[in-house]
Amino acid sequence: MRLVVGITGGSGIPYAVDLLQTLRALEIETHLVISKGAARVYTTEGRGQLADLEALGSTLHSDADLGASIASGSFRTSGMIIVPCSSSTLAKVALGLGDTLITRAAHVTLKERRPLVLVPREAPYPRPMLENMLRAFDAGATVLPASPGFYHTPERVSDLLGFVTARVLDQFGIESGRMRRWEGSR
């Protein structure tokens, strides 16, 4: 299995780190692209060295490299995740713009009818973002906001990150083991 992971400039890059670490532990190949906006947020939020984030994928691509393998539908993947998905990238995906590798790869993923999971993070959502979420949904994407539940009684931040990772990977039929599942009310 091979997944494309795009990280864009939303607050919430720890969600991407958790996802990539989980995929690595599961020995799933990842093609990672980090937007300039994501690099800016990562630095601003004091998450550490960008090189540490870049090292989490199996293969790293530049967001400016529109000739990369994942820009073509003939390169086979099992789908793509954009986490976090900024409002700007969401708008581009909703409209089919492909001026960066992340948005081009998302367009290709929809074109090939492979699963595309978008993890927006904004609060509150302005109307254009809500409209773009609906457009992306109608185009075939799954909109899965970074909004962890609390029914698995989380104790640590990693439990909250794990909830989102588990729900994202559920979309690909991957059992991540990152979340205790709801088994009905007791």
Ligand SMILES: Cc1cc2nc3c(=O)[nH]c(=O)nc-3n(C[C@H](O)[C@H](O)[C@H](O)COP(=O)(O)O)c2cc1C
């Ligand atoms: C510190 C910081 C935090 C940000 N947080 C968010 C956010 O939570 N959600 C969002 O949609 N945009 C956020 N932005 C704005 C995006 O990074 C900005 O719109 C950027 O152009 C997105 O480009 P990209 O989609 O190519 O990464 C943030 C920007 C900064 C500098």
